[in-house]
Amino acid sequence: MATKTKTKITGKNFTLKLENGRVFKTIIETLATIIDQVKFTIDAEKLQIKTMDPAQICALQLTLSSKYFFDDYQCDSKGEFYLDLEVFDKILKFYNDEESIEISFQENAQEIKIKMEREVSLTSKTFSLGLLVDYNDLIPEIDTLSNIKYDAIWSMDPDTLIEAIKCAEIYSDHLNIKTIEMGLIMSSPKTRFKYDISPEDLIEANISKNMEGAFNIKFLKAIMTLSPITEKLEISLKTNHPLKMIFNLLDGGILEYFLAPRIEEIDLEEE
């Protein structure tokens, strides 16, 4: 639940470098649509975010591995810091393709430096991003969420899900998802739109029970802006449980996204 937190990075300095920052830029751009401020946790193995949206409808965990995601990673001790994602996103808007990105922290300055540099000419832009000192901490119970056992799990082309979302949005603010023996049904209320997806059109499917849930389209659309940088999308569904989406991102990033279902009683009243 929400608690006020003061932030200060303690420990040693860090420097993270990406030869190409396109994937990182897209990640920050996507997260900035859902959340305003976020806590980054850093250690020798990874840079990580665990957070929820202000309404606590979704929870997410982003893990960027020091070994696979970054081209250079120097961090000897664990630290945590809070940043304004909106400002971070504004800075990254000035990133141009083919530039490298270097993110560094000097303990005495207590601010993040973001440097974008062209490899050929060594022309560079450097931005400072101050740490947030007063923050409403929304920490989700990711471990509990990750331990939920799902009986309907499948991988699918992100573009198919995006198409279903856009079609359902004509009629409603939420998308119904139902698993059946013959695959999946994505629909809008009263089945004014229905998308039957056969198992052959799923990349992988392990559906042992019929499950269903209704999920907010704005939250689905917001996270699906990751699709251009998604290598694999795995979705798990369980009735009266959060929808679980695991995005295996390019360059080895992993984002787990949990989206709470719509309250059924409201749905029935409206229909």
Next chain:
Amino acid sequence: MPIYREVELSDEIKITMKDIAEDITESDAIKLISLLMKKFPNIATNLLIKEKKKHKKLFPESQKKELIQNFQNKYKSINELNIKS
């Protein structure tokens, strides 16, 4: 997230819904276009929607409290769900 739409009703008439309708959703836009077509059946012959892709915040500061309440009325809180497997 669509925040910019250009609706071309004919070669001569073009309506740009920018600034005045930043929060318009796709379904609202379709309803609006349908209404325009009913009101102006003679000119609504060449309907075109162009959409510029732009990311929009789920919780803009001006509507934050209202949106949070609205979502909490309709959806279960992620931490309060009975999530025992």
